Amino acid sequence: MRETIIVLDFGGQYNQLIARRVREAHVYAELMPYHTDVQKIKEKNPIGIIFTGGPKSVYEAEAPVCDEKILSLGIPILGICYGSQLISMQLGGHVASAPAGEYGKTEIEYQTANPLLKDMEVKSVCWMSHMDYIDKAPTGFEVLAKTTSCPVAAFGNREKKIYGVQFHPEVQHTAGGQKILERFLFDICGAKGDWDMNDYAKQAIEEIREKVGDKKVLLALSGGVDSSVCAVLLHKAIGKNLTCVFVDTGLMRKYEPEEVENVFKKQFDMNLVHVKAEKRFLEKLAGVTEPERKRKIIGEEFIRVFEEEAKKIGKVHFLAQGTIYPDVVESGVGDAALIKSHHNVGGLPEHVDFDEIIEPLRELFKDEVRELGEELGLPRHMVWRQPFPGPGLAIRVIGEITKEKLDLLRDVDFIFRDEIAKAELDEKIWQYFAVLTDMRSVGVMGDERTYDYTVALRGVTSVDAMTADWARIPYDVLGTISNRIINEVPHINRIVYDITSKPPATIEWE
Numbered sequence: 214m215r216e217t218i219i220v221l222d223f224g225g226q227y228n229q230l231i232a233r234r235v236r237e238a239h240v241y242a243e244l245m246p247y248h249t250d251v252q253k254i255k256e257k258n259p260i261g262i263i264f265t266g267g268p269k270s271v272y273e274a275e276a277p278v279c280d281e282k283i284l285s286l287g288i289p290i291l292g293i294c295y296g297s298q299l300i301s302m303q304l305g306g307h308v309a310s311a312p313a314g315e316y317g318k319t320e321i322e323y324q325t326a327n328p329l330l331k332d333m334e335v336k337s338v339c340w341m342s343h344m345d346y347i348d349k350a351p352t353g354f355e356v357l358a359k360t361t362s363c364p365v366a367a368f369g370n371r372e373k374k375i376y377g378v379q380f381h382p383e384v385q386h387t388a389g390g391q392k393i394l395e396r397f398l399f400d401i402c403g404a405k406g407d408w409d410m411n412d413y414a415k416q417a418i419e420e421i422r423e424k425v426g427d428k429k430v431l432l433a434l435s436g437g438v439d440s441s442v443c444a445v446l447l448h449k450a451i452g453k454n455l456t457c458v459f460v461d462t463g464l465m466r467k468y469e470p471e472e473v474e475n476v477f478k479k480q481f482d483m484n485l486v487h488v489k490a491e492k493r494f495l496e497k498l499a500g501v502t503e504p505e506r507k508r509k510i511i512g513e514e515f516i517r518v519f520e521e522e523a524k525k526i527g528k529v530h531f532l533a534q535g536t537i538y539p540d541v542v543e544s545g546v547g548d549a550a551l552i553k554s555h556h557n558v559g560g561l562p563e564h565v566d567f568d569e570i571i572e573p574l575r576e577l578f579k580d581e582v583r584e585l586g587e588e589l590g591l592p593r594h595m596v597w598r599q600p601f602p603g604p605g606l607a608i609r610v611i612g613e614i615t616k617e618k619l620d621l622l623r624d625v626d627f628i629f630r631d632e633i634a635k636a637e638l639d640e641k642i643w644q645y646f647a648v649l650t651d652m653r654s655v656g657v658m659g660d661e662r663t664y665d666y667t668v669a670l671r672g673v674t675s676v677d678a679m680t681a682d683w684a685r686i687p688y689d690v691l692g693t694i695s696n697r698i699i700n701e702v703p704h705i706n707r708i709v710y711d712i713t714s715k716p717p718a719t720i721e722w723e
């Protein structure tokens with residue numbers, strides 16, 4: 214049985230990030246809702262449990278509370294933020310609304326003569342986000358850290374192996390945060406740390422086989438990183454019972470449909486259906502300008518195409534998608550806020566004519582998917598290609614979508630990508646694309662007045678799409694790109710470069 218850490222989810226923003234940090238330390242981690250039955254937790258035989266943060270206050274009537282019996286299982290526990298407040302309250306300490314909340318980078322003083330914090334500098338910085346605080350640690354527990362506003366910023370009991378931290382060790386801004394998690398995993402829980410993506414692949418393949426048996430699966434394949442990794446995983450699990458369906462929505466980049474066909478039919482020998490659906494997508498989108506409406510229409514149309522294709526194959530029980538965690542969290546699933554409806558999650562129609570949707574990558578972040586892809590032997594250029602959103606150019610043509618605008622944007626985007634590749638920046642910039650704004654402005658070309666569109670170029674660096682910075686593309690490269698676009702593509706007389714990070718912007722414009 215593999216070593217498992219249970220991350221007990223109290224609705225915080227960084228819950229998957231905690232699981233992911235644990236996996237980074239080569240220990241398998243799995244999220245479970247806070248109300249999970251003790252018996253179910255015991256069945257997993259976890260070597261440790263982490264309680265996450267959460268938006269509620271522990272002393273409120275409707276605050277999420279887990280079974281107190283979890284604290285006496287003898288399994289090591291680490292509480293983070295809300296999780297630490299809950300442990301404190303359940304063990305007889307005291308939690309109250311703090312005289313002053315703490316948000317962001319905060320100076321902290323650690324007591325380092327204990328297993329959890331022994332690697333830390335005494336005076337350090339951590340990342341806080343709370344308005345309640347523990348004003349009294351439970352009896353028998355040592356106070357292990359303090360800040361100016363927080364008398365119990367960490368506490369613990371060596372014999373019980375129960376610890377709590379008010380700050381967020383999983384966030385990069387906490388100096389040495391990963392070391393705290395590692396001390397918990399290796400020294401307190403006794404983890405060996407022998408898990409890796411190869412185990413993930415093996416386990417996922419087994420689970421797919423068990424669930425699917427000899428039934429049929431239709432995979433929505435875009436040729437992007439996520440669905441390609443998914444395709445190989447499913448192909449290894451069920452072979453010819455897998456049919457991949459690629460939909461040419463008419464919203465793709467130049468030469469994209471041809472490339473997908475080439476790779477998956479010729480190189481991988483998979484069942485691939487190529488559906489030409491430009492007409493129906495463009496008809497449904499005609500006149501639509503509101504970004505969320507576009508996303509919902511596209512999400513629904515995708516499903517309708519998959520349903521029709523499934524009927525042609527015979528009984529297909531399962532639809533598979535390459536959904537990954539950022540798609541889920543931004544779509545506002547669970548307690549998270551809705552940022553935008555990713556077509557494959559928040560954009561799904563209410564009724565879907567499949568028995569079940571399979572999403573083997575739903576818990577992973579982009580860079581983890583890439584690691585898995587390499588593990589499965591996918592070629593490098595596929596694993597490291599830049600992401601391309603399912604709604605495609607529809608969310609990069611601002612305002613109304615027409616075939617003419619899409620064609621313009623395809624040409625612009627092609628030049629941008631071509632020049633980035635020539636400058637050997639394509640592996641350095643995480644994602645880069647052009648946006649056709651619906652703004653027109655006055656220019657002068659060939660001594661004549663023009664009144665034409667503005668194109669925005671966007672390039673970002675990121676690890677997992679959850680946050681991003683704008684890419685510092687050299688001015689002369691930008692200059693060449695700008696010249697080529699103006700010279701080669703009609704109806705564009707102005708080019709701007711987007712210099713906002715995420716947050717406050719998002720990567721895509723809609």
Ligand SMILES: Nc1ncnc2c1ncn2[C@@H]1O[C@H](COP(=O)(O)OP(=O)(O)OP(=O)(O)O)[C@@H](O)[C@H]1O
Pocket residue numbers: 432433434435436437438439440441458459460461462533534535536540557598599600601602603604
């Ligand atoms: N044109 C398409 N045809 C079929 N399925 C699609 C298409 N576009 C997107 N999908 C489905 O929607 C999912 C989410 O799309 P998304 O763009 O996030 O992932 P991806 O295309 O697989 O990878 P990447 O993020 O690298 O582009 C895909 O994994 C795939 O299952």
Ligand SMILES: O=c1[nH]c(=O)c2[nH+]cn([C@@H]3O[C@H](COP(=O)(O)O)[C@@H](O)[C@H]3O)c2[nH]1
Pocket residue numbers: 508543553554555556557600601602603604644678715718719720721722
């Ligand atoms: O398949 C997708 N369906 C969608 O609806 C969607 N919206 C955004 N993206 C991609 O997700 C990453 C984060 O984008 P945002 O910062 O714009 O939310 C970026 O990589 C985006 O390209 C999508 N992918």
Ligand SMILES: NC(=O)CC[C@H](N)C(=O)O
Pocket residue numbers: 225265266267268269270271293294295296342343344345346
């Ligand atoms: N980030 C958190 O877990 C916050 C916990 C609690 N809501 C507080 O404000 O203190």
Ligand SMILES: [Mg+2]
Pocket residue numbers: 435437438600601602603
């Ligand atoms: Mg894609």
